[in-house]
Amino acid sequence: MSVVARRYIPWMFVVVVFTIVAIDTIAVDETIHRWASDLISASTVIGAFAVLLSIVMLSRLHIRRILRRRTVLESSILLICMWITLIWGGVRFFIFGISPTIEPVVQNLFYAITAPGDATMFSILAFFIASAAYRAFRLRNTDAGILIAVAIIAMLAKAPIGEAIFGKGIIAISDFCLNVGAKAGRRVFMMAMVLAVIALDVRILLGYERGWMGRGAEEG
Amino acid sequence: MMLSESLVGLEVKSGYVFSTSFFVLSLIIIGVTIYLTIKGAIRPKIRRLAAIDAIDEAVGRCAEMGKPLHYCPGISGMSHRDTIPGLAIAGYVARKCAEMGVRAIFTFRNAGVQPVLFDLVKDAYIAAGKPEDFNPDDIIWLSPRQFAFATGLVGLLSREKPGASLLLGGFAAESLICTEAGFRVGAIQIAGCTNAYQIPYFVTTCDYVLISEELQTASVYITQEPEKLGTIQGIDIARLIIIVLMGVGGILYTLGIKNIANLLAM
Numbered sequence: 001m002s003v004v005a006r007r008y009i010p011w012m013f014v015v016v017v018f019t020i021v022a023i024d025t026i027a028v029d030e031t032i033h034r035w036a037s038d039l040i041s042a043s044t045v046i047g048a049f050a051v052l053l054s055i056v057m058l059s060r061l062h063i064r065r066i067l068r069r070r071t072v073l074e075s076s077i078l079l080i081c082m083w084i085t086l087i088w089g090g091v092r093f094f095i096f097g098i099s100p101t102i103e104p105v106v107q108n109l110f111y112a113i114t115a116p117g118d119a120t121m122f123s124i125l126a127f128f129i130a131s132a133a134y135r136a137f138r139l140r141n142t143d144a145g146i147l148i149a150v151a152i153i154a155m156l157a158k159a160p161i162g163e164a165i166f167g168k169g170i171i172a173i174s175d176f177c178l179n180v181g182a183k184a185g186r187r188v189f190m191m192a193m194v195l196a197v198i199a200l201d202v203r204i205l206l207g208y209e210r211g212w213m214g215r216g217a218e219e220g
Numbered sequence: 221m222m223l224s225e226s227l228v229g230l231e232v233k234s235g236y237v238f239s240t241s242f243f244v245l246s247l248i249i250i251g252v253t254i255y256l257t258i259k260g261a262i263r264p265k266i267r268r269l270a271a272i273d274a275i276d277e278a279v280g281r282c283a284e285m286g287k288p289l290h291y292c293p294g295i296s297g298m299s300h301r302d303t304i305p306g307l308a309i310a311g312y313v314a315r316k317c318a319e320m321g322v323r324a325i326f327t328f329r330n331a332g333v334q335p336v337l338f339d340l341v342k343d344a345y346i347a348a349g350k351p352e353d354f355n356p357d358d359i360i361w362l363s364p365r366q367f368a369f370a371t372g373l374v375g376l377l378s379r380e381k382p383g384a385s386l387l388l389g390g391f392a393a394e395s396l397i398c399t400e401a402g403f404r405v406g407a408i409q410i411a412g413c414t415n416a417y418q419i420p421y422f423v424t425t426c427d428y429v430l431i432s433e434e435l436q437t438a439s440v441y442i443t444q445e446p447e448k449l450g451t452i453q454g455i456d457i458a459r460l461i462i463i464v465l466m467g468v469g470g471i472l473y474t475l476g477i478k479n480i481a482n483l484l485a486m
Contacts, residue, residue, distance in 0.1 A: 026240055043299075047297070047331070050331045051332075053331070054331035054334045057334060057359075058361050061356075061357050064357070114368070117367065118365065118367040121367035121394075121397060128396045128397060129421075132400065132421060136424040189416040189432045190416070192432045192433040192459070193301070195455040195459055195462075196432070198246050198250070198458075199451040200301065200304065200436050202247065202251075202254075206254070208445065208451075209308065209439065209448075211307040211309075211340065211439060212298060212304045212336060
């Protein structure tokens with residue numbers, strides 16, 4: 001693809017879309033609003049094609065693994081089989097109008113594999129938090145000491161035993177730490193992030209930032 | 221054409237007017253600083269970002285140990301504020317890996333990221349003069365589901381045992397699962413995102429962390445191009461204005477004068 005097509009056409013498209021969507025955010029005009037809605041819908045359609053492209057890439061990867069008899073062969077075979085099943089559910093919906101959500105095979109795949117798998121990974125998070133907290137809460141310096149003190153207060157305030165031992169006072173201290181100290185810190189994060197995003201947008205609009213076009217940060 | 225409903229009528233909130241005005245002011249300030257930087261009138265400098273400097277160290281470690289490097293530009297799509305800087309750094313990392321002969325494994329969740337990431341990595345290998353080392357199989361879409369992606373990543377890190385794991389982009393609840401897996405395989409970890417709820421997890425499990433805006437300025441730090449540096453100078457001036465407004469507003473509010481507080485109220 002020529003440099004012009006690869007570099008300037010996507011950039012010009014972004015400038016036009018940004019301008020229309022930005023005007024739609026701060027002004028009321030029926031035509032602009034319709035254009036903005038159409039452009040946002042178009043991005044959703046393009047996103048669907050990107051999913052298709054990724055499915056083709058991943059299928060090719062796993063089929064190649066199966067053909068070359070690489071390790072974890074079983075996982076690749078299982079993945080391809082499940083995909084075929086789900087695609088079949090989609091084809092049946094397209095041809096016969098049978099919704100995949102009432103398809104027993106698709107339902108079983110979801111309720112027997114996907115949902116418990118998600119729940120398992122999410123519950124593992126609790127153990128990882130404990131493990132990470134163990135490493136973080138070590139009294140190495142003054143900052144770490146303050147962190148531990150606030151963490152203990154917050155934990156005691158959230159547990160019934162904290163109130164039973166120290167009364168309502170510990171809840172007030174905990175609320176102060178969370179609503180004043182932590183919130184102020186979070187707002188600094190947000191403020192810095194918003195300003196950095198504005199700068200990033202300007203760099204994209206002026207064509208200085210090229211990573212989103214598939215061009216390296218150091219490339220011209 | 222008229223102003224948005226949020227800006228007209230009885231429901232006018234001064235905060236909306238202020239935020240819109242400040243957005244326009246920020247754009248003007250950034251425009252002026254870019255112009256001055258390109259003309260050479262000002263020479264902005266970015267303070268040292270240890271996490272970005274550590275990328276070279278991480279790639280070198282992988283080369284010495286003969287292990288691959290893992291990179292994830294986040295779980296978010298192309299429209300997310302963290303994905304674009306994540307991808308910009310991905311190109312830099314890919315090039316470094318290509319130059320040092322390190323196998324780089326890229327994972328992502330959002331399918332829309334795939335073509336961009338593919339092009340970035342391929343271009344980086346071509347730019348490094350090693351197009352034959354580019355392996356499309358190492359750019360892996362794990363799953364569109366958040367925790368299925370995390371599961372896939374944990375499995376991949378356990379099998380491949382990378383020398384370094386870089387997670388720079390948009391992350392959510394799966395962040396700790398991903399970094400704990402990296403910690404357990406002994407990988408040097410560099411992470412960054414703008415999600416304030418995930419940064420504590422990164423801090424506890426990673427060796428280096430890019431906090432909030434540092435991620436967005438990373439691509440500027442890598443290239444040090446004057447026009448990009450100008451945007452950083454511009455937001456620093458805008459930030460200074462906000463800090464002054466907050467400070468003065470806080471003092472005046474304490475004294476019972478609520479003009480600035482009302483101006484900022486949403």
